[in-house]
Amino acid sequence: MNKNNPFEVVPADVTQVIQESPTIKTLRVLPQENFDFETGQFAEFSIPDVGEAPFTPSSSMYNTDYLDFTIMKTGFVTEKTHEVEKGATIGLRGPFGSSYPIHAWEGKDVLIMGGGVGMAPTRSLLLSLIDKIGKYNSVTYLAGARTPEDMIYKEEVKEWRSVSGVNVIRGVDEVPAGQEWNEEVGLITTLLEKIDLQPDGNPVVVCGPPIMMKFSTFELLDYGYSEENIFLSMEKKMYCGHGQCRHCMIGEYYSCKDGPVFTYDKIKDEENIWE
Amino acid sequence: MLIGKQDFHRCIEQCAEEGLGGFDQVILPKKKGDEGLFFMNFSEEGSPALTSFRTHDPLRALFYFAREEVYPFEEKPLRRLVVGAKACDLRALHLLDRALINEDFVDPVYEHWRENTYIISADCEEIAETCHCTLMDGKPYAEDHFDLNIASYGDRYLLEEGSDKGHELINLFKKQTSLEEESDAAHERVTQNRNNIIKKLEQQNNKFDYGPGYERLRRVALDYWNESQEDCVGCGACTNICPTCYCLILNDESVDNNFVKVRSTDSCQLHGYSIMAGGDTPRPKMRDRFRNRYLCKFDYMPGNFDEYGCVGCGRCIVACPGEIDLREVVSKILASPIKAAGVEHE
Known part of the structure:
Protein backbone atom coordinates (compact mmCIF):
# COMPACT_ATOMS: atom_id res chain seq x y z
CA MET A 1 0.00 0.00 0.00
CA ASN A 2 1.64 3.18 -1.14
CA LYS A 3 -0.94 5.82 -0.48
CA ASN A 4 -0.80 8.96 1.56
CA ASN A 5 -2.10 8.55 5.05
CA PRO A 6 -4.92 11.12 5.43
CA PHE A 7 -3.98 11.50 9.08
CA GLU A 8 -0.44 12.49 8.19
CA VAL A 9 0.82 15.54 10.04
CA VAL A 10 3.15 18.11 8.46
CA PRO A 11 5.31 19.70 11.15
CA ALA A 12 5.55 23.49 11.02
CA ASP A 13 7.81 25.90 12.90
CA VAL A 14 6.34 28.91 14.65
CA THR A 15 8.33 31.93 13.48
CA GLN A 16 6.30 34.75 15.02
CA VAL A 17 3.47 35.30 17.48
CA ILE A 18 1.40 38.47 17.15
CA GLN A 19 -1.04 39.57 19.87
CA GLU A 20 -3.96 40.94 17.87
CA SER A 21 -6.41 41.61 20.71
CA PRO A 22 -6.75 40.57 24.34
CA THR A 23 -8.18 37.20 23.21
CA ILE A 24 -6.78 36.77 19.69
CA LYS A 25 -3.29 35.89 18.51
CA THR A 26 -1.81 35.26 15.09
CA LEU A 27 0.73 32.47 14.81
CA ARG A 28 2.99 32.74 11.80
CA VAL A 29 4.30 29.30 10.85
CA LEU A 30 6.66 27.82 8.32
CA PRO A 31 5.59 24.30 7.28
CA GLN A 32 8.49 21.85 6.91
CA GLU A 33 6.87 20.56 3.73
CA ASN A 34 4.83 22.19 1.01
CA PHE A 35 1.37 23.19 2.29
CA ASP A 36 -0.52 24.91 -0.53
CA PHE A 37 -4.14 25.85 0.07
CA GLU A 38 -6.95 27.71 -1.65
CA THR A 39 -8.38 30.62 0.29
CA GLY A 40 -11.34 29.50 2.39
CA GLN A 41 -9.98 26.01 2.96
CA PHE A 42 -8.95 25.02 6.47
CA ALA A 43 -6.25 22.99 8.17
CA GLU A 44 -6.25 20.84 11.28
CA PHE A 45 -3.80 22.55 13.58
CA SER A 46 -2.13 20.19 16.10
CA ILE A 47 -0.34 20.95 19.27
CA PRO A 48 1.62 17.86 20.29
CA ASP A 49 -0.04 15.93 23.08
CA VAL A 50 -2.82 18.52 23.44
CA GLY A 51 -5.03 18.01 20.44
CA GLU A 52 -6.00 19.57 17.19
CA ALA A 53 -8.61 22.01 16.01
CA PRO A 54 -9.64 23.32 12.60
CA PHE A 55 -8.53 26.80 11.53
CA THR A 56 -8.58 28.60 8.22
CA PRO A 57 -5.27 30.25 7.42
CA SER A 58 -5.49 34.05 7.50
CA SER A 59 -2.65 34.70 5.05
CA SER A 60 -2.85 34.97 1.28
CA MET A 61 -3.04 31.70 -0.64
CA TYR A 62 -0.32 33.11 -2.91
CA ASN A 63 2.07 33.66 -0.01
CA THR A 64 4.66 30.90 -0.11
CA ASP A 65 6.86 32.35 2.64
CA TYR A 66 4.67 31.52 5.60
CA LEU A 67 1.16 30.69 6.80
CA ASP A 68 -0.73 32.75 9.35
CA PHE A 69 -3.31 31.33 11.73
CA THR A 70 -5.34 33.84 13.71
CA ILE A 71 -6.84 32.12 16.71
CA MET A 72 -9.22 33.24 19.43
CA LYS A 73 -8.85 31.83 22.92
CA THR A 74 -12.22 30.18 23.46
CA GLY A 75 -11.77 26.50 24.27
CA PHE A 76 -9.25 23.92 25.41
CA VAL A 77 -7.05 23.65 22.31
CA THR A 78 -7.19 27.37 21.57
CA GLU A 79 -6.15 28.16 25.12
CA LYS A 80 -3.08 25.95 24.66
CA THR A 81 -2.48 27.57 21.26
CA HIS A 82 -2.14 30.88 23.02
CA GLU A 83 0.68 29.42 25.12
CA VAL A 84 2.68 28.46 22.02
CA GLU A 85 5.86 30.49 21.64
CA LYS A 86 8.14 31.39 18.78
CA GLY A 87 10.40 28.46 17.96
CA ALA A 88 7.83 25.78 18.85
CA THR A 89 6.78 23.07 16.42
CA ILE A 90 3.12 22.55 15.67
CA GLY A 91 1.46 20.19 13.20
CA LEU A 92 -0.79 20.72 10.22
CA ARG A 93 -3.12 18.34 8.38
CA GLY A 94 -4.92 19.27 5.22
CA PRO A 95 -5.81 21.53 3.59
CA PHE A 96 -9.44 20.47 3.66
CA GLY A 97 -12.78 21.53 2.28
CA SER A 98 -14.17 23.97 -0.20
CA SER A 99 -12.70 27.38 -1.02
CA TYR A 100 -13.97 30.74 -2.17
CA PRO A 101 -14.34 30.50 -5.97
CA ILE A 102 -12.24 33.62 -6.53
CA HIS A 103 -11.39 32.81 -10.13
CA ALA A 104 -15.08 32.91 -11.01
CA ILE A 112 -16.63 40.77 2.20
CA MET A 113 -18.05 40.92 5.72
CA GLY A 114 -15.81 39.73 8.55
CA GLY A 115 -16.98 39.86 12.16
CA GLY A 116 -14.70 39.34 15.17
CA VAL A 117 -12.35 36.42 14.65
CA GLY A 118 -14.28 35.85 11.40
CA MET A 119 -11.88 38.47 10.06
CA ALA A 120 -9.24 35.71 9.96
CA PRO A 121 -10.51 33.65 6.99
CA THR A 122 -11.68 36.84 5.29
CA ARG A 123 -8.22 38.40 5.69
CA SER A 124 -6.87 35.44 3.72
CA LEU A 125 -9.49 36.14 1.09
CA LEU A 126 -8.79 39.88 1.07
CA LEU A 127 -5.02 39.40 0.80
CA SER A 128 -5.47 36.79 -1.96
CA LEU A 129 -7.68 39.23 -3.90
CA ILE A 130 -5.21 42.07 -3.29
CA ASP A 131 -2.41 39.91 -4.72
CA LYS A 132 -4.33 39.83 -8.03
CA ILE A 133 -6.32 43.04 -7.56
CA GLY A 134 -6.19 43.96 -11.26
CA LYS A 135 -8.51 41.05 -12.00
CA TYR A 136 -11.39 42.36 -9.86
CA ASN A 137 -13.60 45.37 -10.47
CA SER A 138 -13.65 46.29 -6.78
CA VAL A 139 -13.23 44.75 -3.34
CA THR A 140 -15.13 46.10 -0.35
CA TYR A 141 -14.21 44.80 3.08
CA LEU A 142 -16.53 45.42 6.02
CA ALA A 143 -14.88 44.61 9.34
CA GLY A 144 -16.77 44.44 12.59
CA ALA A 145 -15.74 43.90 16.20
CA ARG A 146 -17.37 44.33 19.58
CA THR A 147 -15.06 47.09 20.80
CA PRO A 148 -11.99 48.87 19.38
CA GLU A 149 -9.81 46.65 21.57
CA ASP A 150 -11.30 43.55 19.86
CA MET A 151 -10.60 44.83 16.35
CA ILE A 152 -7.77 42.75 14.88
CA TYR A 153 -5.18 43.50 12.17
CA LYS A 154 -5.03 47.13 13.32
CA GLU A 155 -1.54 47.62 11.97
CA GLU A 156 -2.41 46.44 8.48
CA VAL A 157 -5.48 48.43 7.62
CA LYS A 158 -3.52 51.37 6.26
CA GLU A 159 -1.76 49.06 3.85
CA TRP A 160 -5.06 47.51 2.69
CA ARG A 161 -6.58 50.94 2.20
CA SER A 162 -3.65 52.06 0.08
CA VAL A 163 -4.46 49.48 -2.59
CA SER A 164 -6.38 50.95 -5.46
CA GLY A 165 -9.70 49.17 -5.92
CA VAL A 166 -9.97 48.21 -2.24
CA ASN A 167 -12.38 49.90 0.16
CA VAL A 168 -12.23 49.02 3.86
CA ILE A 169 -14.91 50.11 6.33
CA ARG A 170 -14.58 49.18 9.97
CA GLY A 171 -17.15 49.39 12.70
CA VAL A 172 -17.42 48.47 16.36
CA ASP A 173 -20.58 47.70 18.31
CA GLU A 174 -19.63 50.00 21.16
CA VAL A 175 -16.76 52.12 22.44
CA PRO A 176 -16.26 51.51 26.16
CA ALA A 177 -14.78 54.29 28.28
CA GLY A 178 -11.04 54.50 27.94
CA GLN A 179 -10.91 53.10 24.40
CA GLU A 180 -10.40 55.25 21.34
CA TRP A 181 -12.17 54.94 18.00
CA ASN A 182 -12.69 57.34 15.17
CA GLU A 183 -14.33 55.04 12.63
CA GLU A 184 -17.89 53.68 12.43
CA VAL A 185 -19.96 52.62 15.45
CA GLY A 186 -22.82 50.14 15.00
CA LEU A 187 -23.46 46.50 14.14
CA ILE A 188 -21.78 45.24 10.99
CA THR A 189 -25.10 45.18 9.15
CA THR A 190 -25.35 48.97 9.54
CA LEU A 191 -22.12 49.31 7.57
CA LEU A 192 -24.01 48.10 4.52
CA GLU A 193 -25.76 51.49 4.48
CA LYS A 194 -22.42 53.24 4.04
CA ILE A 195 -21.62 51.75 0.68
CA ASP A 196 -23.03 51.75 -2.80
CA LEU A 197 -24.10 48.10 -3.00
CA GLN A 198 -24.01 46.27 -6.32
CA PRO A 199 -25.97 43.11 -5.49
CA ASP A 200 -26.75 42.17 -9.06
CA GLY A 201 -24.71 39.07 -9.94
CA ASN A 202 -21.93 39.95 -7.49
CA PRO A 203 -20.68 37.77 -4.66
CA VAL A 204 -20.69 38.52 -0.95
CA VAL A 205 -18.77 36.58 1.67
CA VAL A 206 -19.91 36.47 5.30
CA CYS A 207 -17.81 35.06 8.11
CA GLY A 208 -18.24 35.64 11.80
CA PRO A 209 -20.21 34.54 14.84
CA PRO A 210 -23.42 32.64 13.95
CA ILE A 211 -25.71 35.48 14.97
CA MET A 212 -23.79 37.93 12.78
CA MET A 213 -23.94 35.53 9.81
CA LYS A 214 -27.66 35.01 10.29
CA PHE A 215 -28.65 38.67 10.36
CA SER A 216 -26.15 39.67 7.69
CA THR A 217 -27.58 37.01 5.37
CA PHE A 218 -31.15 38.19 5.89
CA GLU A 219 -30.09 41.79 5.36
CA LEU A 220 -28.18 40.93 2.18
CA LEU A 221 -31.20 39.11 0.80
CA ASP A 222 -33.25 42.24 1.45
CA TYR A 223 -30.68 44.31 -0.40
CA GLY A 224 -31.12 42.00 -3.39
CA TYR A 225 -28.18 39.61 -3.21
CA SER A 226 -29.15 36.23 -4.59
CA GLU A 227 -28.98 33.14 -2.39
CA GLU A 228 -26.39 31.46 -4.57
CA ASN A 229 -24.09 34.50 -4.35
CA ILE A 230 -24.02 34.64 -0.56
CA PHE A 231 -20.97 32.64 0.58
CA LEU A 232 -21.05 31.54 4.22
CA SER A 233 -18.27 29.96 6.25
CA MET A 234 -20.13 27.30 8.20
CA GLU A 235 -17.48 26.16 10.62
CA LYS A 236 -18.73 23.25 12.72
CA LYS A 237 -16.90 20.73 14.85
CA MET A 238 -14.59 19.39 12.15
CA TYR A 239 -12.60 16.64 13.82
CA CYS A 240 -11.12 14.69 10.96
CA GLY A 241 -11.33 17.09 8.02
CA HIS A 242 -12.19 14.57 5.34
CA GLY A 243 -15.82 13.60 5.86
CA GLN A 244 -15.26 10.64 8.13
CA CYS A 245 -16.14 11.62 11.67
CA ARG A 246 -19.62 13.04 10.91
CA HIS A 247 -19.47 15.58 13.76
CA CYS A 248 -19.73 18.57 11.44
CA MET A 249 -22.74 17.44 9.44
CA ILE A 250 -25.40 19.92 8.40
CA GLY A 251 -28.15 17.56 7.28
CA GLU A 252 -26.40 15.24 4.87
CA TYR A 253 -23.64 17.75 4.08
CA TYR A 254 -20.22 17.60 5.66
CA SER A 255 -18.98 21.08 6.69
CA CYS A 256 -15.44 19.82 6.29
CA LYS A 257 -15.79 18.35 2.82
CA ASP A 258 -18.80 19.96 1.11
CA GLY A 259 -18.01 23.18 3.08
CA PRO A 260 -16.89 25.03 5.10
CA VAL A 261 -17.75 27.55 2.39
CA PHE A 262 -21.40 27.04 1.45
CA THR A 263 -23.69 29.22 -0.59
CA TYR A 264 -26.87 30.06 1.27
CA ASP A 265 -29.16 28.35 -1.24
CA LYS A 266 -27.53 24.99 -0.56
CA ILE A 267 -28.11 24.91 3.20
CA LYS A 268 -31.05 27.22 3.82
CA ASP A 269 -33.48 24.34 4.37
CA GLU A 270 -31.30 22.54 6.89
CA GLU A 271 -31.99 22.91 10.58
CA ASN A 272 -30.02 24.85 13.14
CA ILE A 273 -27.51 26.18 10.61
CA TRP A 274 -27.04 29.31 12.69
CA GLU A 275 -26.08 27.44 15.87
CA MET B 1 -20.21 -27.32 -4.06
CA LEU B 2 -21.20 -29.28 -0.97
CA ILE B 3 -18.97 -29.97 2.00
CA GLY B 4 -19.68 -32.22 4.97
CA LYS B 5 -20.27 -30.13 8.10
CA GLN B 6 -17.68 -32.09 10.04
CA ASP B 7 -15.17 -31.73 7.22
CA PHE B 8 -15.83 -28.00 7.12
CA HIS B 9 -15.30 -27.65 10.86
CA ARG B 10 -12.09 -29.67 10.62
CA CYS B 11 -10.81 -27.34 7.89
CA ILE B 12 -11.61 -24.29 10.02
CA GLU B 13 -9.88 -25.91 12.96
CA GLN B 14 -6.79 -26.48 10.83
CA CYS B 15 -6.88 -22.84 9.71
CA ALA B 16 -6.99 -21.79 13.35
CA GLU B 17 -4.53 -24.23 14.86
CA GLU B 18 -2.21 -25.37 12.12
CA GLY B 19 -1.97 -22.22 10.05
CA LEU B 20 -3.77 -23.77 7.10
CA GLY B 21 -4.19 -21.13 4.40
CA GLY B 22 -1.66 -18.95 6.19
CA PHE B 23 -4.24 -17.64 8.62
CA ASP B 24 -3.04 -16.16 11.89
CA GLN B 25 -6.46 -15.80 13.45
CA VAL B 26 -9.86 -17.41 13.02
CA ILE B 27 -12.87 -15.62 14.49
CA LEU B 28 -16.36 -17.05 14.74
CA PRO B 29 -19.62 -16.59 16.69
CA LYS B 30 -19.74 -18.58 19.89
CA LYS B 31 -22.37 -19.03 22.52
CA LYS B 32 -21.23 -17.77 25.88
CA GLY B 33 -23.46 -19.38 28.50
CA ASP B 34 -26.82 -17.62 28.55
CA GLU B 35 -25.39 -14.32 27.41
CA GLY B 36 -25.90 -14.96 23.73
CA LEU B 37 -23.51 -15.01 20.80
CA PHE B 38 -20.26 -13.14 20.47
CA PHE B 39 -17.44 -13.07 17.95
CA MET B 40 -14.60 -14.98 19.59
CA ASN B 41 -11.27 -16.46 18.72
CA PHE B 42 -11.41 -20.09 17.68
CA SER B 43 -9.56 -21.18 20.82
CA GLU B 44 -11.77 -19.28 23.26
CA GLU B 45 -14.28 -21.16 25.38
CA GLY B 46 -17.80 -21.36 24.01
CA SER B 47 -19.72 -23.38 21.50
CA PRO B 48 -19.58 -22.28 17.85
CA ALA B 49 -22.90 -21.18 16.37
CA LEU B 50 -22.32 -20.47 12.71
CA THR B 51 -25.85 -20.63 11.37
CA SER B 52 -27.74 -19.02 14.24
CA PHE B 53 -28.73 -15.32 14.27
CA ARG B 54 -26.40 -12.34 14.56
CA THR B 55 -23.91 -11.90 17.40
CA HIS B 56 -24.30 -9.26 20.08
CA ASP B 57 -21.21 -7.44 18.88
CA PRO B 58 -21.30 -6.03 15.36
CA LEU B 59 -18.98 -7.35 12.66
CA ARG B 60 -17.86 -3.74 12.24
CA ALA B 61 -15.92 -3.99 15.51
CA LEU B 62 -13.53 -6.47 13.88
CA PHE B 63 -12.64 -3.94 11.16
CA TYR B 64 -13.03 -0.61 12.88
CA PHE B 65 -11.78 -0.95 16.40
CA ALA B 66 -12.99 1.11 19.35
CA ARG B 67 -9.51 2.60 19.52
CA GLU B 68 -6.70 2.47 16.95
CA GLU B 69 -3.55 4.37 16.16
CA VAL B 70 -4.03 5.73 12.65
CA TYR B 71 -0.88 7.83 12.32
CA PRO B 72 1.83 6.75 12.02
CA PHE B 73 0.41 3.47 10.76
CA GLU B 74 2.53 0.40 10.23
CA GLU B 75 0.74 -2.53 8.63
CA LYS B 76 0.58 -5.50 10.92
CA PRO B 77 1.01 -8.75 9.02
CA LEU B 78 -2.08 -10.53 10.33
CA ARG B 79 -4.24 -12.67 8.09
CA ARG B 80 -7.68 -13.31 9.48
CA LEU B 81 -10.59 -15.58 8.69
CA VAL B 82 -14.05 -14.66 9.94
CA VAL B 83 -16.57 -17.50 9.79
CA GLY B 84 -20.31 -17.13 10.35
CA ALA B 85 -20.85 -13.48 9.38
CA LYS B 86 -24.47 -12.50 8.81
CA ALA B 87 -26.11 -10.77 5.86
CA CYS B 88 -27.08 -7.72 7.95
CA ASP B 89 -23.51 -7.23 9.08
CA LEU B 90 -22.21 -7.60 5.52
CA ARG B 91 -24.59 -4.92 4.31
CA ALA B 92 -23.27 -2.70 7.06
CA LEU B 93 -19.69 -3.47 6.06
CA HIS B 94 -20.52 -2.54 2.50
CA LEU B 95 -21.73 0.87 3.72
CA LEU B 96 -18.50 1.27 5.70
CA ASP B 97 -16.52 0.42 2.57
CA ARG B 98 -18.20 3.32 0.81
CA ALA B 99 -17.62 5.63 3.75
CA LEU B 100 -14.03 4.67 4.50
CA ILE B 101 -12.53 3.57 1.20
CA ASN B 102 -13.56 6.05 -1.47
CA GLU B 103 -11.97 8.36 -4.01
CA ASP B 104 -11.77 11.28 -1.57
CA PHE B 105 -10.50 9.40 1.41
CA VAL B 106 -9.16 6.06 2.54
CA ASP B 107 -8.88 5.10 6.18
CA PRO B 108 -5.61 3.17 6.00
CA VAL B 109 -6.30 1.01 9.04
CA TYR B 110 -9.79 -0.01 8.01
CA GLU B 111 -8.54 -0.76 4.52
CA HIS B 112 -5.76 -2.90 5.97
CA TRP B 113 -8.19 -5.01 7.99
CA ARG B 114 -10.52 -5.36 5.03
CA GLU B 115 -7.77 -6.47 2.67
CA ASN B 116 -6.33 -9.00 5.07
CA THR B 117 -9.55 -10.61 6.24
CA TYR B 118 -11.46 -13.43 4.54
CA ILE B 119 -15.17 -13.61 5.29
CA ILE B 120 -17.29 -16.75 5.26
CA SER B 121 -20.91 -15.81 5.79
CA ALA B 122 -23.62 -18.18 6.95
CA ASP B 123 -27.39 -18.22 6.49
CA CYS B 124 -29.50 -17.31 9.52
CA GLU B 125 -31.29 -20.51 10.41
CA GLU B 126 -32.66 -18.98 13.62
CA ILE B 127 -33.84 -15.47 14.39
CA ALA B 128 -33.63 -13.22 17.43
CA GLU B 129 -36.67 -11.34 18.76
CA THR B 130 -35.23 -8.09 17.57
CA CYS B 131 -34.19 -9.23 14.09
CA HIS B 132 -35.95 -7.22 11.39
CA CYS B 133 -33.75 -7.22 8.30
CA THR B 134 -36.78 -7.81 6.11
CA LEU B 135 -38.26 -4.45 7.23
CA MET B 136 -35.13 -2.86 5.73
CA ASP B 137 -35.43 -4.76 2.44
CA GLY B 138 -32.77 -7.20 3.61
CA LYS B 139 -32.62 -10.98 3.66
CA PRO B 140 -31.58 -13.39 6.43
CA TYR B 141 -28.91 -14.76 4.09
CA ALA B 142 -26.14 -13.03 2.23
CA GLU B 143 -26.68 -12.26 -1.44
CA ASP B 144 -23.43 -10.37 -1.90
CA HIS B 145 -20.44 -8.81 -0.10
CA PHE B 146 -19.12 -12.20 1.10
CA ASP B 147 -16.13 -14.28 0.06
CA LEU B 148 -17.82 -17.61 0.69
CA ASN B 149 -21.30 -18.40 2.02
CA ILE B 150 -22.47 -21.53 3.77
CA ALA B 151 -26.07 -22.77 4.09
CA SER B 152 -27.14 -25.98 5.80
CA TYR B 153 -28.30 -28.92 3.74
CA GLY B 154 -28.70 -31.79 6.17
CA ASP B 155 -25.27 -32.81 7.40
CA ARG B 156 -23.60 -30.79 4.66
CA TYR B 157 -23.15 -27.12 3.78
CA LEU B 158 -23.94 -25.71 0.38
CA LEU B 159 -20.98 -23.49 -0.54
CA GLU B 160 -21.39 -20.34 -2.59
CA GLU B 161 -18.37 -18.52 -3.88
CA GLY B 162 -18.59 -14.72 -3.74
CA SER B 163 -15.10 -13.49 -4.62
CA ASP B 164 -11.55 -14.47 -5.54
CA LYS B 165 -10.84 -14.94 -1.87
CA GLY B 166 -13.78 -17.35 -1.72
CA HIS B 167 -12.36 -19.22 -4.70
CA GLU B 168 -9.08 -19.50 -2.83
CA LEU B 169 -10.90 -20.91 0.21
CA ILE B 170 -12.70 -23.55 -1.86
CA ASN B 171 -9.40 -24.65 -3.37
CA LEU B 172 -7.97 -24.84 0.12
CA PHE B 173 -10.83 -27.05 1.32
CA LYS B 174 -10.50 -29.24 -1.77
CA LYS B 175 -6.95 -30.07 -0.79
CA GLN B 176 -8.06 -31.14 2.69
CA THR B 177 -11.23 -33.04 1.91
CA SER B 178 -13.45 -34.11 -0.93
CA LEU B 179 -16.26 -31.78 -2.00
CA GLU B 180 -19.40 -32.96 -3.72
CA GLU B 181 -21.00 -31.33 -6.72
CA GLU B 182 -24.10 -29.44 -5.67
CA SER B 183 -27.50 -30.79 -6.67
CA ASP B 184 -30.83 -29.20 -7.52
CA ALA B 185 -32.22 -30.85 -4.41
CA ALA B 186 -29.67 -29.01 -2.26
CA HIS B 187 -30.60 -25.67 -3.80
CA GLU B 188 -34.29 -26.35 -3.39
CA ARG B 189 -33.82 -27.25 0.25
CA VAL B 190 -31.75 -24.17 0.98
CA THR B 191 -34.31 -21.95 -0.76
CA GLN B 192 -37.05 -23.57 1.28
CA ASN B 193 -35.15 -22.97 4.54
CA ARG B 194 -34.54 -19.38 3.57
CA ASN B 195 -38.18 -18.74 2.77
CA ASN B 196 -39.21 -20.22 6.10
CA ILE B 197 -36.93 -17.82 7.95
CA ILE B 198 -38.20 -14.88 5.91
CA LYS B 199 -41.74 -15.89 6.82
CA LYS B 200 -40.82 -15.99 10.53
CA LEU B 201 -39.23 -12.54 10.28
CA GLU B 202 -42.23 -11.09 8.52
CA GLN B 203 -44.54 -12.55 11.10
CA GLN B 204 -42.45 -11.22 13.95
CA ASN B 205 -42.45 -7.71 12.51
CA ASN B 206 -45.91 -7.46 11.03
CA LYS B 207 -47.05 -4.95 13.62
CA PHE B 208 -44.46 -2.42 12.45
CA ASP B 209 -45.31 -0.23 9.51
CA TYR B 210 -42.38 1.17 7.58
CA GLY B 211 -44.65 2.06 4.69
CA PRO B 212 -44.28 5.75 3.83
CA GLY B 213 -40.91 6.92 2.50
CA TYR B 214 -38.21 7.73 5.05
CA GLU B 215 -37.82 11.29 3.74
CA ARG B 216 -40.95 11.88 5.75
CA LEU B 217 -38.96 11.46 8.99
CA ARG B 218 -37.26 14.82 8.71
CA ARG B 219 -40.52 16.54 7.89
CA VAL B 220 -42.44 15.33 10.92
CA ALA B 221 -42.94 18.14 13.42
CA LEU B 222 -40.31 18.11 16.17
CA ASP B 223 -42.93 17.76 18.92
CA TYR B 224 -43.75 14.25 17.77
CA TRP B 225 -40.24 13.14 18.66
CA ASN B 226 -40.66 14.19 22.27
CA GLU B 227 -42.57 11.16 23.47
CA SER B 228 -40.33 8.68 21.68
CA GLN B 229 -37.20 10.03 23.33
CA GLU B 230 -38.58 10.17 26.88
CA ASP B 231 -36.79 7.00 27.99
CA CYS B 232 -33.50 7.85 26.30
CA VAL B 233 -30.68 8.51 28.73
CA GLY B 234 -28.20 9.50 26.05
CA CYS B 235 -25.76 6.71 26.92
CA GLY B 236 -24.77 5.95 23.34
CA ALA B 237 -25.18 2.17 23.67
CA CYS B 238 -27.23 2.11 20.46
CA THR B 239 -24.52 3.76 18.41
CA ASN B 240 -21.70 1.80 19.98
CA ILE B 241 -23.34 -1.47 19.03
CA CYS B 242 -24.62 -0.36 15.62
CA PRO B 243 -22.89 -2.10 12.71
CA THR B 244 -22.91 1.06 10.55
CA CYS B 245 -21.91 3.68 13.14
CA TYR B 246 -18.36 4.84 12.58
CA CYS B 247 -18.20 8.37 14.02
CA LEU B 248 -14.82 9.01 15.52
CA ILE B 249 -12.79 11.25 17.76
CA LEU B 250 -9.23 11.93 16.70
CA ASN B 251 -6.91 12.35 19.63
CA ASP B 252 -3.40 13.66 19.57
CA GLU B 253 -1.17 11.40 21.61
CA SER B 254 2.16 12.72 20.42
CA VAL B 255 5.37 11.61 22.08
CA ASP B 256 8.49 13.81 22.16
CA ASN B 257 7.16 16.06 19.40
CA ASN B 258 6.48 13.09 17.11
CA PHE B 259 2.87 13.38 16.10
CA VAL B 260 0.67 10.40 16.91
CA LYS B 261 -3.03 10.34 15.99
CA VAL B 262 -5.39 7.88 17.64
CA ARG B 263 -8.97 7.50 16.55
CA SER B 264 -11.64 6.17 18.86
CA THR B 265 -15.32 5.72 18.25
CA ASP B 266 -17.74 8.43 19.32
CA SER B 267 -21.50 8.70 19.67
CA CYS B 268 -23.82 11.42 18.35
CA GLN B 269 -26.04 10.66 21.35
CA LEU B 270 -23.54 12.19 23.75
CA HIS B 271 -23.99 15.83 24.71
CA GLY B 272 -20.41 16.79 23.91
CA TYR B 273 -20.49 15.34 20.39
CA SER B 274 -21.09 18.56 18.48
CA ILE B 275 -20.11 21.17 21.03
CA MET B 276 -17.65 23.60 19.53
CA ALA B 277 -15.09 25.79 21.23
CA GLY B 278 -17.10 28.44 23.01
CA GLY B 279 -19.94 26.04 23.83
CA ASP B 280 -22.28 26.28 20.84
CA THR B 281 -23.85 23.08 19.53
CA PRO B 282 -26.38 22.45 16.77
CA ARG B 283 -28.08 19.78 18.88
CA PRO B 284 -28.37 21.01 22.48
CA LYS B 285 -31.34 18.82 23.50
CA MET B 286 -31.49 15.06 23.93
CA ARG B 287 -34.47 15.14 21.57
CA ASP B 288 -32.30 16.69 18.85
CA ARG B 289 -29.58 14.07 19.28
CA PHE B 290 -32.09 11.22 19.48
CA ARG B 291 -33.70 12.42 16.26
CA ASN B 292 -30.34 12.87 14.59
CA ARG B 293 -29.59 9.17 14.90
CA TYR B 294 -32.78 8.24 13.06
CA LEU B 295 -32.26 10.86 10.37
CA CYS B 296 -28.65 9.73 9.97
CA LYS B 297 -29.66 6.10 9.47
CA PHE B 298 -32.73 6.60 7.32
CA ASP B 299 -32.04 9.86 5.49
CA TYR B 300 -28.46 11.17 5.61
CA MET B 301 -26.62 7.86 5.07
CA PRO B 302 -28.83 6.92 2.10
CA GLY B 303 -27.95 10.38 0.72
CA ASN B 304 -24.25 9.87 1.34
CA PHE B 305 -23.83 6.22 0.40
CA ASP B 306 -26.97 5.12 -1.38
CA GLU B 307 -27.49 2.57 1.41
CA TYR B 308 -29.68 2.58 4.49
CA GLY B 309 -27.78 3.15 7.71
CA CYS B 310 -30.05 0.60 9.38
CA VAL B 311 -29.73 -3.04 8.37
CA GLY B 312 -32.38 -4.32 10.77
CA CYS B 313 -30.08 -6.27 13.08
CA GLY B 314 -31.95 -5.02 16.15
CA ARG B 315 -28.85 -4.78 18.33
CA CYS B 316 -29.71 -1.23 19.44
CA ILE B 317 -33.02 -2.51 20.79
CA VAL B 318 -31.24 -5.12 22.92
CA ALA B 319 -28.60 -2.65 24.12
CA CYS B 320 -30.96 0.16 25.13
CA PRO B 321 -31.33 0.57 28.91
CA GLY B 322 -34.52 2.56 28.26
CA GLU B 323 -35.97 -0.38 26.33
CA ILE B 324 -36.60 1.81 23.31
CA ASP B 325 -37.55 -0.23 20.26
CA LEU B 326 -36.30 1.42 17.08
CA ARG B 327 -39.02 -0.30 15.07
CA GLU B 328 -41.72 1.29 17.22
CA VAL B 329 -40.13 4.72 16.96
CA VAL B 330 -39.80 4.57 13.17
CA SER B 331 -43.35 3.27 12.73
CA LYS B 332 -44.74 5.92 15.05
CA ILE B 333 -42.85 8.87 13.60
CA LEU B 334 -43.66 7.82 10.04
CA ALA B 335 -47.34 7.91 11.00
CA SER B 336 -47.10 11.37 12.60
CA PRO B 337 -48.23 14.59 10.92
CA ILE B 338 -45.64 16.57 8.98
CA LYS B 339 -44.76 20.08 10.03
CA ALA B 340 -45.76 23.24 8.20
CA ALA B 341 -43.53 24.19 5.28
CA GLY B 342 -40.10 25.58 6.01
CA VAL B 343 -37.53 24.88 8.65
CA GLU B 344 -38.38 24.77 12.30
CA HIS B 345 -35.97 26.79 14.37
CA GLU B 346 -36.17 26.89 18.10
Missing part, protein backbone atom coordinates in the same frame (compact mmCIF):
# COMPACT_ATOMS: atom_id res chain seq x y z
CA TRP A 105 -15.28 36.35 -9.40
CA GLU A 106 -12.85 38.03 -11.78
CA GLY A 107 -14.30 41.27 -13.14
CA LYS A 108 -16.85 41.45 -10.33
CA ASP A 109 -17.49 43.67 -7.32
CA VAL A 110 -16.63 41.52 -4.32
CA LEU A 111 -18.11 42.35 -0.93
